[in-house]
Amino acid sequence: MTLFLFTSISQLLFFIFCEKEYTEPPTFLKKIEKKVVKIAKNRNIPSLELTIRTENGIVDFYYNHKAVKKQSTYGIGSTTKFLSAVAIFKLIEDKKLRINDKVSDYLTLTRPIPGFESLTIKNLLNHTSGLADYTKNPGWMENLMDDNVPKTFEEKVSLIDETLENRGSFSYSNTNYIFLQKIVEILTGQPYDAYFNRFYASNGLSAIKMGIDETGLQAFFGQTDRESLDVSNWREHYGFDGGAFTDSKALDRFLTKLYRDKSLLEPKTIEEMNEWIEMDLMTIPIGNGIISAYGNGIMRLSYGGEAFIGHFGSTLKYQSMVFFNTKKNISISMVTNCSGRYYNNVFFQELIPAILDDL
Template structure:
């Protein structure tokens, strides 16, 4: 049987990202029954320990698809109304008129108008998401800080609104997903971690995926190098970090194999019903954390290829690490890529991130992985 993948091209594309300056990266690409896994570079720049394709990794906001799926399951069972005002469930957290106007759907697709709490939780990130204007000192200050999610939500809810409820383009905000975490806990009477683990992670049969309860990643894993636009030189390892600053909106640890397994199950209607999946794939324009307007659904967003159909998935970043997982609508072609450095673009005099060879090399890898 002919292999629909091109291992030589995939390995070359992976190596090009490493040669462009990424310390290490690894990936899994699937096409039907065919599977390719590859890795390039190092997991530890001091020892030269290589990355491998089975490493566990912080995958950031890919977590949001898991959280959204858990909420949609409760919508299916009638315990949550997708278009019910969030103030009906969490009146203390979103009080008054906004609690009446913001629906559960608006939280999931970032059209609530609620601001991002991060610049208030990390004071030196006062320009978030324009991190470029700030220094990285707060990362070290808060490496072991245990944040209270209720306090984080209050910071986002009391901050100046970034839009009126339901208006578009929406603005991507972790405040929305911390509220969804509280909604899950209110309705199920368990922690969101338990709910997502039981109803999503275990249902998808994921063996190496978890929502952590401490600052460490179990082995095997790579160190995570934060460059902070060249202000941390050489880049510093932040793989040990208390993830309570985002909780179950972006704290997931997984593998590229598990990510592909999860999105295949989701798009096959095995995690939520096909009608719920259709709701997840209804998109609206949303301003991303990078300032670009993207189409965003309910914890999912699409990527289009030339004549190759629509891919659905999510990307994510944490301090030092990142990942992107995309699956074609028919579930046949899949890609999951993990990288162990973030914010590699240096800044020009106006504070704008400058192009870097890693950008083009990663884009080329994604093209080969998704479209062949």
């Protein structure tokens, strides 16, 4: 890994705008675009894509630092859970799976976890299982930095503590979605990425994929505003819990098909996803707003008296947001190739508020 140093903003930063796919956006969307670009320049964001669609128009652009190669796809981290939940709810809609099915009806663990036999599919979808997060095991991070992070279901399960904590209450855990991944494989007879990719390709969203070759993609990890590590060669090997790659335009089409066109799921199925539980001590502040409720694979963000439904994603390489305001038919999709304490703060406390304040 090499050190990626940012020097003078005036010397190294510039932005590039994609061709607009639609007519010139209204003034308030252009204002958001200028604000986001200014923050990206001032805060040394490596690369960023943003697509915002409203009833009045669309703004769609990318920005990248001069020292960073332009790329056309980004890891979206835990936003994958939203996309995975939609694919899983299609199985529920088609009566191939029931939300209250027992997890133990599908999975048998090689080492016992007390209470596992009472867990349901719903407990996995809404993070109320109490299963420990395998990525919180110190060994996971150590292995990641040695390029030896667990890849298989069995290897990941081996990192899970053999206890259930906060059973029945919200406790965010990547383990829930690797269990869902395995259940989907058993139901469909396909590798998880094959089912996921075929589902989205069959719905005109082939740009949303799992299992891609990351060679040539850049990513940076910044703990301070002075420097960041080039972590392009890190391989995180997420699955249903965070392994999808795409761009902001494809995510915007996903939101359009799901919420505007209702072509991915039936309205009653979407409502089933919107069964909210309070996140209690695990709430996430976003500027003057807050994420305080979780559904079945989706988050609810309250901001300025408005409710936005979707998901955030943050790995050691990427950050993303995909949210929809059903009252005003506003979709927001943003992806970046940077993470770490510094970039996370810029993303959640500067970039996102700059967007939401003017919507």
